Amino acid sequence: MAVPTPLRRCFDYLPGHERPENGWCSGVRVRVSLGRRQVVGVVVDFRMDSDVERHRLKPIEALLDQTPLPADWLWLCRFTARYYQHSLGDTLANAMPVLLRQGRPLEARTRTRWFVTERGHTTPPEQLGRARRQAELLAVLQQHRQGLVASAITAQGFDQAQLRGLREKGLIDGKSEWLAAPDSRHGPVLAEPALTLNREQSDALSALHEGLDRFHPVLLHGVTGSGKTEVYLQLIEAVLERGRQALILVPEIALTPQTLERFRRRFSVAVVTLHSGLNDSERLDAWEAARAGRARIIIGTRSAIFTPLATPGVIIIDEEHDNSFKQHEGLRYHARDLAVVRAQHHGIPIVMGTATPALETLHHAQRGDYRHLRLTRRAGNAQPAMMQLVDLRGRPLRGGLGPQAIKAIGEQLDAGRQVLVFINRRGFAPTLSCHECGWISECRHCDARLTLHRQPHQLICHHCDSRMAVPDACPSCGSADLRPQGAGTERTEETLAEAFPDTPVLRVDRDTTRRRDALEQTLARVRRGESCLLVGTQMLAKGHHFPHVTLVVVVNADGGLYSADFRAMEHSAALLTQVAGRAGRASHPGRVLIQTHHPDDPGLQLLIEQGFDALATQLLEERRIARLPPYRYMVLIRAEGQNAETLQSVLSEGTEALRGWLQEQSMTVECLGPVPAPMERRQTRWHAQVMLTAERRSALHRATAWLDEWLSRHPDSRRLRYSIDVDPQEMA
Known part of the structure; x- marks a missing residue:
């Protein structure tokens, strides 16, 4: 039994009174007791014996499913847990919707749609006489040939009594339909023709x-604005014509x-989304519709890689280079890499599209593991934007x-x-300092400076979210001359509003997109073409089509260039190229x-001179x-702990033991560390890290598993927490 716990083992239970109709099998959910709490577990194996004495085994308390969760979904979860060195139970819990973790049945929700019968269409509402409310409801339904769902009817003040009355008279009837993804497997695929x-x-x-019809990994390497999405759409059309499903992953909820x-305009089939902006019921509905095959197109962010598909046909990763596809806490999987594994398992094509390929993906393409397709021209007559470096040395700055x-x-x-002004730092200013003594506002819980915000007017730590009021005077010398240092989005916004008072900023x-639909409303205003200034972070750099933006200003290109992370230049260059791609996408040239x-x-x-591809080639050689x-x-x-000495002692002991074991096994794995993390103190806890590298994955995984086992058995292991990040994308 796999249960949601960090322990990397499964647990044995006795069968309860209930059993599935077709017998026990892997993938069935059950409710079991774990310690003092009840949890939802998944059966992963069944056998007649156990290493635990029978009288100590607990029985299964309740059977939740008669049929198992999909076998391919279970296979993917097993692979993920094994590759990323994570608990299987925790992996299964992360891979299923919240309501399934809580024990909700895996079944489609339905609703009733009410429509007028033939008799109802020929009956004037006035004939209903004193049944005034029934007459009003009949008049409303006569105006909606496609019918109305019950919730829309009750929202207009009608109730079940009026619905029953009209139904008994034979004037209306109700039809049950799925709440998510009506079945469209037998209708036409296209709702509008494809572009040339x-x-x-x-x-x-x-x-x-x-x-x-086979596993076919492809890097679709196209400059920004080259029409990659139209290629996706026409490929998906071919997949749908074969009766299969398409899974599309996008890096940000903002792009969904x-x-x-665009997909719903093009296709007449059911399209569902899966992302963190949905409530739990909506997410379960979409998950079930994909599993059942009613949803033909599934669009989602990284967690959507765990969506079960009835008839998988293609997987598309848009902006495959984006770091958002990597989960940075808990189960630290990479959705792009899992997508490749899943496509291989299903024997289907996978397309990874981007203007700035991740160096790992580019390396696979250069070796011939992936097919490398290029789009070098922008769609239509649009020309690439002209990029220019602006020297800030010795220049006066206003809001950056x-x-x-x-x-x-x-x-x-x-x-x-x-105009789009890009500044990858939110808040008013990166910090607040005293002009007299040099005091700088710092977080009490982290090795970080507090960011000055205007809305709300507070000093906020972007690492632990601790907050403090902005002081009236310097806490160190008492001077009232406190000055914001540097610029964030709020300060740049204020500067632009002062410089261009007649233009909306x-x-x-x-901070501005916390409210649901706030971002989409802002972007809709931009797409209308009115003259405006758009100020934002990297939320604006990915995938957006702004046909009326002709100038992009990058406030500070230096922020990500100089870092302890060896990927800093790669990530910064990709971000600059992507944000530059927002300019000049229509008839007017971009700058x-x-x-x-x-x-x-x-x-x-x-x-600037030769473009991202030339820089990527140089970076690969350096790597x-x-x-x-x-x-x-x-x-x-x-690893992290309350006591720095204990943390360092345990990790030092563990790495020394690992080096000895590696020597005994004659395995070539380098063990570097332990060393303090780039931010050593965060949220009042001390942080350190150990790096393992090897030329062979198998040796690296064996060494990681050995060290994990050693750390879990150490007497001081309960005094620290540690996580394993396979294929890390950030060293901080």
């Missing part, structure tokens, strides 16, 4: 059609509404903006166009101003020489 492809798009689509709208940027913004606004960051204090940086120079991923495999073990 250019030569490059047609060649790419033809190559994709060649692999529809616009993607969903230099004189050249402010002048260029004014010129575009005078022409009635839109729209800010997009985590990108990249502000920097390091205009002579060779990486930046190469990116090869340094023996870093993708040329070696890596595991990062992060």
Whole structure:
């Protein structure tokens, strides 16, 4: 039995009074007792004996399913737990909707749709005489030929009594329908015709059609605005015509509404979404519709990779390079990598689309593991935006903006166009300091500075969310001369509003998009084409089509360039390329101003002069020489504890023991550390990490499992917490 616990083992239970109609099998959910609590577990094996004495075994308390969860879903969860060195029970719990974890039956919810009968269409409402409310309801339903669902009827003030009365008279009737994804497997596929492809798009689509009946991993490497989505749509059309389903993963919830709208316009089949913005019932409905096969197209963020499919046909990863596909806490899986494994298991194609491939993906394409398809031209007549470095050294700044940027913004606004100002730091200013003594506002719980916010007017730690009021005077010297240092989205927004008072300034960051549909409303306003200033974080850098944006200003390109993380340049270059791609996507040429204090940086120079592909080639060569991923495999073990000495002592003991074991086994695995984490103290706890690297995955996984077992048995293990990150994407 796999139960939701961090322990990497399964538990034995005795059968209860109930049993499935077709006998016990893997994938059946049950309710069992674990310690003092009741949990939902999943049967993963059954046998006649146990290592535990029979009188100590607890019985299964309740059977929740007569039929098991899908076998391919269970296979994927087993693989995920094994590869990412995680508890199977916890993996299964993470992979299923919350309501299934709580014991809700896996069945489709239905609703009743009421419509007028033939007799009802020929009956004037006035004939109902004194049944005034029934007459009003009949008049409403006569205006809706497709009928109305019960909730829409009750929202207009009618009740069940009036529905029953009209039904007894034979004037209306009700039909049950699924709440999510009506069955559309036997109808037409397209709701509107496909667009005409250019030569490059047609060649790419033809190559994709060649692999529809087999595992066919493809990197669709297209510049921003090259029409990758249209290639996806026409490939999905071919998959749907074969009676199969398509799973599309997008990196951000912000991209889901616009993607969903485009897919629903194109196709007449049922399309569902899976992301964190849904409530628990909506998520379960979509999950069940995909499992049953009613949902033909499934669009979701990273967790949607665990959606069961009745007839899988293709998996598409949009913006495959994006770090959002990696789960950074708990079960630390990478949705893109699991998608490749899942496509191979099903024997179906997988398409990874991006303008800035992850170096791991590019390496696979260069080795021939993935087919490499290129789109080098923007769709229509749009030309690539011109990128330019702006030297900030010695220049006065207003809200992070230099004189050249402010002048260029004014010129575009005078022409009635839109401008995007990109600053990847929310809040008003990165910190608050005293001009007299140099005091800096710092978090009491983390090795980090507090960020100054205006709404609300507080100092906030972006790592532990601790908050404090903004002081009236310096806590160190008493001076009232406290000044914000640097710029965040709020400060840049304020500066732009002062400089251009007649132009609306729209800010997009985590603080302004907490309300449901807030982001979509803002983006809809931008798409209307009115002259405006758009200020935001990387939420705006991915996948959005802004046809009226002609200028992009990057406030500070240096923030991610210089870091202890060896992936810093790769991630920064991809982000700059993506945000630059928002400019000039229509008839007007685009321009990108990249502000920097390091205009002579060779990486930046190469990116501007030759583009991301040239920089990626150079970075891959540097990785090869340094023996870093993708040329070696890596595991990062992060540990934390209340006492720094205990933490260091346990990890030092463990790594020494591991090195001895590796020598005995004659295994070539490098063990580096323990070392303090880049942020050593966070949320009042001390953090350290150990890195394991090897040329062979099998050796690395064996060494990781050995160290995990050693740490779990150490007497001080309860005084610290640790996590295993296989293929880490961030070293911080």
